[in-house]
Amino acid sequence: MAKLKKIGFVGTGIMGSAMAGHLMDAGYEVSVYNRTKSKAQALIDRGARWCETAGECAKNQDVIITIVGYPKDVEQVYLSEGGIIDSAKIGAYLVDMTTSSPIVAEKIYAAAKAKNLHAVDAPVTGGDTGAKNATLTIFVGGEEDSFNALKPIFEVLGKNIVHEGSAGAGQKTKISNQIALAGALAGACEAFAYAKSAGLDIEKVYAAISKGSASSIQMSDIVSRGLLDDNFNPGFMIKHLAKDLAIGNETVTTYGQALPILALVLHELRNMEKTGHGAEGTQSLLKYYGVTD
Numbered sequence: 001m002a003k004l005k006k007i008g009f010v011g012t013g014i015m016g017s018a019m020a021g022h023l024m025d026a027g028y029e030v031s032v033y034n035r036t037k038s039k040a041q042a043l044i045d046r047g048a049r050w051c052e053t054a055g056e057c058a059k060n061q062d063v064i065i066t067i068v069g070y071p072k073d074v075e076q077v078y079l080s081e082g083g084i085i086d087s088a089k090i091g092a093y094l095v096d097m098t099t100s101s102p103i104v105a106e107k108i109y110a111a112a113k114a115k116n117l118h119a120v121d122a123p124v125t126g127g128d129t130g131a132k133n134a135t136l137t138i139f140v141g142g143e144e145d146s147f148n149a150l151k152p153i154f155e156v157l158g159k160n161i162v163h164e165g166s167a168g169a170g171q172k173t174k175i176s177n178q179i180a181l182a183g184a185l186a187g188a189c190e191a192f193a194y195a196k197s198a199g200l201d202i203e204k205v206y207a208a209i210s211k212g213s214a215s216s217i218q219m220s221d222i223v224s225r226g227l228l229d230d231n232f233n234p235g236f237m238i239k240h241l242a243k244d245l246a247i248g249n250e251t252v253t254t255y256g257q258a259l260p261i262l263a264l265v266l267h268e269l270r271n272m273e274k275t276g277h278g279a280e281g282t283q284s285l286l287k288y289y290g291v292t293d
Ligand code: NAP
Pocket: 010, 011, 012, 013, 014, 015, 016, 033, 034, 035, 036, 039, 054, 067, 068, 069, 070, 073, 074, 076, 077, 097, 098, 099, 100, 124, 125, 126, 127, 128, 235, 236, 237, 240, 241
């Protein structure tokens, strides 16, 4: 096993609980903290050490991994008094795997460097299934030495691991991923809305078009969960995709680009949040398009 043995893991929700479990299976000594303790209970029952705060979870660890919700949560766990940067030992590696703002990633990198800590942003794609099966794609921003030191840990969690560039580059890549995903998701919903209004059998349409050049992971995911299983529980929450597109929308202005599909899908997701669907899975967008109730 690698030299880095002790891991503090903050955020044991849909993604983090599976990821921390893989690290335990691989022989790492894992300590955990989550805002709601019950979501860490299964890991505690398997031998993870429970910590009462993110700062406590960072103390004396070789590596601290976080996968929380929003950029404000990332700032809180890293930058608040007594948080991760205040508490980590010199030389520790800080790995934020939340989908968060590239600006926050750059801020954390600078604050960490000032304290002789090595920070990288390493958001993921592949969904709850990718987290469970350890097949995530991981986009890494930060120094190459940090990337190389952390690679054995990333290899426990994922299959496609790319060093994208300096601090923030991982988050910028992840937002690019989310923009592509949003278009594929809304495009699939729109196709089924068209098919339904044209009087077609949607399952037969899916059986045909999911095998052709319009097929996509997004299409298969929303149909299998939302249409075939009538299951709107989250693999990936509507409110988190809205957060990702909002980050894209804020930063794209500074890059001087206009992204109309991003803006449209963000508008739809915000409406879904307003009508109480924010904590449902992204397959719920089928409801917005009237494909399902
Ligand atoms: P989740 O189930 O809500 O997990 C996040 C966990 O972090 C929650 O259990 C939450 O606690 C905890 N948390 C949030 N803020 C915290 C804080 N300040 N201190 C301590 N714990 C805190 O969400 P998820 O689906 O695992 O997603 C996590 C991140 O990964 C998000 O940024 C999401 O966009 C991204 N992501 C998700 C997927 C996916 O398919 N699910 C795929 C790729 C990326 P509570 O339980 O109290 O809320």
